[in-house]
Amino acid sequence: MSTRTKRGPDAGGEIGDSELLDLYRNVSRIRALELLLNRYIEEHGFGGFWHPGLGQEGIQAGAVSALRSDDYLFYAHRGLGYALAKGMSPVTLLADLFGRTPGSVGGKGGGTVHFVDPEIGVMGQGGTVGSSFVLGAGVGISAQMLGTDKVVAIFFGDGSSARGTFHEAALTASVWKLPLVWICENNGWAISVPIAEQSPTENIADRAAAYGVPGVIVDGQDTLAVRAATEEAVARARAGEGPTLIEAKTLRVRGHFEGDKQAYREDLVDGLDVPRDPLKILRERVPAETADRIDEEARAEADAALEEVLAMPTGGEDVVTQGVWV
Amino acid sequence: MSTRTKRGPDAGGEIGDSELLDLYRNVSRIRALELLLNRYIEEHGFGGFWHPGLGQEGIQAGAVSALRSDDYLFYAHRGLGYALAKGMSPVTLLADLFGRTPGSVGGKGGGTVHFVDPEIGVMGQGGTVGSSFVLGAGVGISAQMLGTDKVVAIFFGDGSSARGTFHEAALTASVWKLPLVWICENNGWAISVPIAEQSPTENIADRAAAYGVPGVIVDGQDTLAVRAATEEAVARARAGEGPTLIEAKTLRVRGHFEGDKQAYREDLVDGLDVPRDPLKILRERVPAETADRIDEEARAEADAALEEVLAMPTGGEDVVTQGVWV
Amino acid sequence: MSVGTETETPTLGYARAINQALAEEMRREERVWMLGQDVGKMGGVFGVTRGLYDEFGAGRVRDTSLNETFIVGAAVGAAMAGTIPVAELQFADFMMIAGDEVFHKMAKWRYMHGGKLSVPMVLRLPTGVLGGVGAEHSQSLEALGMHFPGLKVVLPATPADAKGLLKTAIRDSNPVLFFEHKGMYRVKGPVPTDPEFLVPFGEAAVRRGGQHLTVVATGLMVPRALEAAAALAADGIELEVIDPRTLVPLDMETIVASVERTGRALVVQEAVRTAGAGAEIAARIQEAAFFALDAPVWRLGALDTPVPQSPVLEQLVIPSTDQITAAARELVKL
Amino acid sequence: MSVGTETETPTLGYARAINQALAEEMRREERVWMLGQDVGKMGGVFGVTRGLYDEFGAGRVRDTSLNETFIVGAAVGAAMAGTIPVAELQFADFMMIAGDEVFHKMAKWRYMHGGKLSVPMVLRLPTGVLGGVGAEHSQSLEALGMHFPGLKVVLPATPADAKGLLKTAIRDSNPVLFFEHKGMYRVKGPVPTDPEFLVPFGEAAVRRGGQHLTVVATGLMVPRALEAAAALAADGIELEVIDPRTLVPLDMETIVASVERTGRALVVQEAVRTAGAGAEIAARIQEAAFFALDAPVWRLGALDTPVPQSPVLEQLVIPSTDQITAAARELVKL
Numbered sequence A, B: 001m002s003t004r005t006k007r008g009p010d011a012g013g014e015i016g017d018s019e020l021l022d023l024y025r026n027v028s029r030i031r032a033l034e035l036l037l038n039r040y041i042e043e044h045g046f047g048g049f050w051h052p053g054l055g056q057e058g059i060q061a062g063a064v065s066a067l068r069s070d071d072y073l074f075y076a077h078r079g080l081g082y083a084l085a086k087g088m089s090p091v092t093l094l095a096d097l098f099g100r101t102p103g104s105v106g107g108k109g110g111g112t113v114h115f116v117d118p119e120i121g122v123m124g125q126g127g128t129v130g131s132s133f134v135l136g137a138g139v140g141i142s143a144q145m146l147g148t149d150k151v152v153a154i155f156f157g158d159g160s161s162a163r164g165t166f167h168e169a170a171l172t173a174s175v176w177k178l179p180l181v182w183i184c185e186n187n188g189w190a191i192s193v194p195i196a197e198q199s200p201t202e203n204i205a206d207r208a209a210a211y212g213v214p215g216v217i218v219d220g221q222d223t224l225a226v227r228a229a230t231e232e233a234v235a236r237a238r239a240g241e242g243p244t245l246i247e248a249k250t251l252r253v254r255g256h257f258e259g260d261k262q263a264y265r266e267d268l269v270d271g272l273d274v275p276r277d278p279l280k281i282l283r284e285r286v287p288a289e290t291a292d293r294i295d296e297e298a299r300a301e302a303d304a305a306l307e308e309v310l311a312m313p314t315g316g317e318d319v320v321t322q323g324v325w326v
Numbered sequence C, D: 001m002s003v004g005t006e007t008e009t010p011t012l013g014y015a016r017a018i019n020q021a022l023a024e025e026m027r028r029e030e031r032v033w034m035l036g037q038d039v040g041k042m043g044g045v046f047g048v049t050r051g052l053y054d055e056f057g058a059g060r061v062r063d064t065s066l067n068e069t070f071i072v073g074a075a076v077g078a079a080m081a082g083t084i085p086v087a088e089l090q091f092a093d094f095m096m097i098a099g100d101e102v103f104h105k106m107a108k109w110r111y112m113h114g115g116k117l118s119v120p121m122v123l124r125l126p127t128g129v130l131g132g133v134g135a136e137h138s139q140s141l142e143a144l145g146m147h148f149p150g151l152k153v154v155l156p157a158t159p160a161d162a163k164g165l166l167k168t169a170i171r172d173s174n175p176v177l178f179f180e181h182k183g184m185y186r187v188k189g190p191v192p193t194d195p196e197f198l199v200p201f202g203e204a205a206v207r208r209g210g211q212h213l214t215v216v217a218t219g220l221m222v223p224r225a226l227e228a229a230a231a232l233a234a235d236g237i238e239l240e241v242i243d244p245r246t247l248v249p250l251d252m253e254t255i256v257a258s259v260e261r262t263g264r265a266l267v268v269q270e271a272v273r274t275a276g277a278g279a280e281i282a283a284r285i286q287e288a289a290f291f292a293l294d295a296p297v298w299r300l301g302a303l304d305t306p307v308p309q310s311p312v313l314e315q316l317v318i319p320s321t322d323q324i325t326a327a328a329r330e331l332v333k334l
């Protein structure tokens, strides 16, 4: 199995017009939430951690767009984009981020924000990054045993790829041909540690060969390329041919968490500027007026969601002990 | 970094006559202990686990012969050969195996037998296989920080290579260029699980590329070939160029532990016959009379050691609480 | 048991009882399956799962690689997605290798996700001293299960309980740590054959009645406490021996009611004494029954050392029948 | 503290006190070094190690990858081979990811090898609730350190203790778990500048004298217990507040002597109440001082739930000052 590289806007596969608009809409919706949260936290501060995903929206929306609505998703900690693209509402997601009772986890999940929606395969998140490798493999086993053809998408960062859980899961997932798609958002950093200090190889996908699975490198700023690579991997997984390791090259625009001073960083990005902005790149495929309208709707949706959420209650003693045991 | 294969008796590097005899002597001494323990356990049973290394003596003696006496050793659980070759006495090793107080660990180490001799770099063993990957890396850090040029040899089995600790240690050891030599004894089995069910790739060494280190495959029945491959890896580590992954192909002659019925196994080896016996292969390089004499001395040494050890005391309440804290 | 005819409660070994529970539950419910190192063709390093691979096949009895985080983590994931895995670690100690999976994911995933997911699985954990297997293969780590809310913790001390509690565990919708004592695998006892034989969680068993001292013991300490009780009965000292069977949930009612009668309590565990389950039980006894107590609650447990490898030294570390006898004799006189 | 002149005990934050201890010990002894995620250039996710990378360089202040088994395991290995590592996990909870390394290798390697090797290292563990960081970033897991013999367990509750205990830990030849409360990083207090200022292990601090009730509290519960004591003093109820500071070794003498005077004890911990350190302390108090006790030993600890993420819910789970006050008020009347 060798590592292939897909780059550039033309690497994207076929996509219908309405699917393209859906995709653009999701990138735009994620972006709107990112910018909104950035503004909110600047003005009000925040209890807990917010790991901004600004600039990585194209990976999240692009990859998820290749999944079926009943496929499973293990998202990473960088933003709300994964789950939004999978179909969760911004109101629920923000409610979870702000620890409100009407959120999907009722104020109980987190560290980094957790959310869940088993109906559409959103299976939650651990506070320890990289724990999804083994959990996701297990979901894949159930999917197989129950005779479904569901696929499990597992997002993670370059830093998280160093976890031993990746190795332990990947060896067996490959031998058992589990229906997994690993999507690494390589943004070049694990908090303050640059990729060159974390990885002896240039690419995370270079590790695929060790596990006998295809390794695919894709331009993470190019939403359609990510989508195309994921489609191929999903098809492979669904056909019972086992996992694929996709590495989407991107960069971390903001700090690790909002508030991170990034004194350790020399290649600081200026403010909210997104180099090779995935939204702009995808926009080229969409009529300008349509894109403007979608952007406007996305902003309105985000603003309304936040307003709704900030009025929601945080629970009290009645909820705090619920849900420990069945 | 690509994986290279070295096979056959001529793959061995240069070796002087007296070194050759030393090497033969160690293979023979390990073999004598193996056969002695086999006989003893058949006749008397055994409390605890004995994992016979019959047939793997050439890897253990060959690789260790490439180390300096002050280099570090993390041995695996399969036999006493590693530590014997490093310079520990058979009396001490058997005393540890039988849990006697005069052994190096005084009856306290084990599960699989532990032994230790910091003077000659024998750093002990954990009961959880594969734990030596991270510990050994740490020893390598100290060796570097203290300005020595000592190297750390870490033995492990094909099964143990699946531990997440390998992945976690290997990534950083490679980036930090730690002075490590990983020696995988691939005997085709992790207890009852054959290599094909454990590993998606044919060779364990195929994983080296993922860590940006050389991967070397060597015939584990050919003691000189193992020695030569290890010499090269040790030189590399000592020169500050980082770790090497050596995979020595061998086979498990006996059960996982002595007493294992091996009902799961189709390629059963008959009794104590060693296919492609490393002792016989190495013997071809040694004058027959010399070899006979060495074998005889080895048997005598083993017999005497066991007799001495069986007369040794197991400790009591005086020793049991000692050594928990300094 | 009459030879040749199947009675209601034939005599069976503790390991075979576990095997029977697994077989029965896998027959009853297709979604139940197993994974672990060597659980398949080999039937487990202790032979506990023998025959199951042949009956249920490689799809439902899965041999894994040497990857404890995978074994537990995959079980958690599978449980969330509709099947009921029974995972085995070869030694309970190896929980510490998969600590994030056991104590965080398995225990907390449900709570962290607002109760929207559940994790119906069992983790089988061969526990305790076996004779010569050393510090990382001999520990009794059940106390950890009590300190991480979300788990249930089971510790059978007889073959019947091994079977009945395991069947209950498999049918429970919560994640269960099932500590089976590997030193007791060959202990024999009557085991009901009724496929609906279930031992409920949270109901202690009074193994012997007595009025002078309540002894709370778990696992291997149950037979030792019963031996001590037999020895002391000769001197007219009557111990009441209570086996909680499950530590989460813990049947304090039975224990407290007993202590209120006897006025004295001794808690015995194989685990390291410091910060073990016995500390919790002792603390709760005196909280609930302080004014009924005539003497402090005493505890016996392993010395504050790792378990040494030598089978001789090992027995010096954990409580012996003689030590239980001596402690009980002293405590009733206080 | 007079501005501009360096006094013997200037006021310093808890995090800065830790930083000072690290800097002083690294200056004193070349073999001391650090490793952990982001401890280098960034100075740690909580800023605790700021400046050390600049002073000591990349060789002695090492940023690792996201690999907890490596961080702890490599520290153990390095310690066996002649250096003195101070490893940091970003959250104490992550010990469970490196459970084999912490609770087996770090704790037992010496014993398992007959005392022939030693493991002089410190594992720094930001512990406790911080406000909104959830179930796997907020736990108080010190009880585990007590249950695995071979470790020492430290839990400073003041900036001075944070500094003095860390310096002692680094000089100790045993492996030490150093639980620093991340919710207290900004708490300020007097901190001696004498580079030989060391706080010994195994000596509890009596934070406040009193004759009606002994309160044993650790970490964040120390200031809460002191607040409760202040509130109750107004009503003439005088609490004696004892902070053990180290759980291994544990200064039971001071605690028992106090209980023998007051006749009553309340143990308060932030950790989950069940099977926590408080259970051990309560069990020992009644073992040692039963006949001096006028009432049962009570415990306060976190509810039997994971720590919920919401900062509001989180505070409902761990003991509050009001709960301590109420429990103490009730207990003195029993």
Ligand SMILES: Cc1ncc(C[n+]2csc(CCOP(=O)(O)OP(=O)(O)O)c2C)c(N)n1
Binding pocket: A051, A077, A078, A127, A128, A129, A130, A156, A157, A158, A159, A160, A161, A187, A189, A190, A191, A252, A256, D037, D066, D068, D090, D094, D097
């Ligand atoms: C097991 C574990 N170790 C450390 C952390 C703290 N942590 C959270 S995110 C992170 C860096 C992750 O880097 P990467 O995977 O590249 O994702 P990115 O933040 O760059 O999106 C770290 C170290 C954690 N949550 N879990």
Ligand SMILES: Cc1ncc(C[n+]2csc(CCOP(=O)(O)OP(=O)(O)O)c2C)c(N)n1
Binding pocket: B051, B077, B078, B127, B128, B129, B130, B156, B157, B158, B159, B160, B161, B185, B187, B189, B190, B191, B252, B256, C037, C066, C068, C090, C094, C097
């Ligand atoms: C972490 C851990 N898991 C499981 C075991 C039980 N165990 C001991 S040896 C072994 C198989 C090891 O296989 P391999 O590494 O190939 O070595 P071999 O026995 O073939 O020499 C297993 C599963 C253990 N000791 N430690």
Ligand SMILES: [Mg+2]
Binding pocket: A157, A158, A159, A185, A186, A187, A188, A189, A190, A191
């Ligand atoms: Mg990253």
Ligand SMILES: [Mg+2]
Binding pocket: B157, B158, B159, B185, B186, B187, B188, B189, B190, B191
């Ligand atoms: Mg093997």
